[in-house]
Amino acid sequence: xxxxxxxxxxxxxxxxxxxxxxxxxxxxxxxxxxxxxxxxxxxxxxxxxxxxxxxxxxxxxxxxxxxxxxxxxxxxxxx
Numbered sequence: 001x002x003x004x005x006x007x008x009x010x011x012x013x014x015x016x017x018x019x020x021x022x023x024x025x026x027x028x029x030x031x032x033x034x035x036x037x038x039x040x041x042x043x044x045x046x047x048x049x050x051x052x053x054x055x056x057x058x059x060x061x062x063x064x065x066x067x068x069x070x071x072x073x074x075x076x077x078x079x
Contacts, residue, residue, distance in 0.1 A: 009035070012067040013057040020055040023071060027059070030070045034059045 012034075013023045020036050027034045037056040059067045 008061040009058040010061050010064050011037075011056050011058050012064060013071055014054045017055045020057050023057045026070055026074055027057070027067055030066070032059060032063050032067050032070060034063075034067065 013020060015023075017038070024034055024036055035058050037058055057067075
């Protein structure tokens with residue numbers, strides 16, 4: 001997700017770490033570059049705890065439509 005032009009990341013998913021990892025795997029398998037952004041306190045609690053905050057999946061703005069389609073087609077519910 002790097003290049004000469006400035007890229008804008010957009011959030012396409014929010015959920016727990018397990019869900020975010022699943023979404024990232026689906027997007028990677030469909031050639032959609034993405035990143036996981038952990039907004040939880042997972043560093044001091046279990047990263048798989050349901051009490052932690054949201055974990056986000058973000059993509060470049062140009063890949064947003066494709067990413068949302070992949071997520072929808074695979075019935076990944078947001079938190």
